Amino acid sequence: MTNTALRAGAQSAGNTHMVFANEEHEKFYYEKLEQARHQDCYHKALIYILGISEDTRNHFSQIYDMKSGCIKT
Numbered sequence: 001m002t003n004t005a006l007r008a009g010a011q012s013a014g015n016t017h018m019v020f021a022n023e024e025h026e027k028f029y030y031e032k033l034e035q036a037r038h039q040d041c042y043h044k045a046l047i048y049i050l051g052i053s054e055d056t057r058n059h060f061s062q063i064y065d066m067k068s069g070c071i072k073t
């Protein structure tokens with residue numbers, strides 16, 4: 001099974017390279033990460049995942065509250 005988050009061989013070399021679905025996904029990720037309260041691995045993963053789909057990118061503010069750092073239920 002191939003790892004979709006890392007390019008082949010990157011783990012063994014000790015460095016990681018993120019793979020984005022498209023340019024919009026990459027732009028969204030860096031834009032939202034800059035605005036996030038915390039830039040830990042959990043927030044990075046959440047922003048990455050929510051950025052994959054155009055639907056979740058468009059409804060990000062309805063899914064996640066940047067001020068409180070909480071997922072909206």
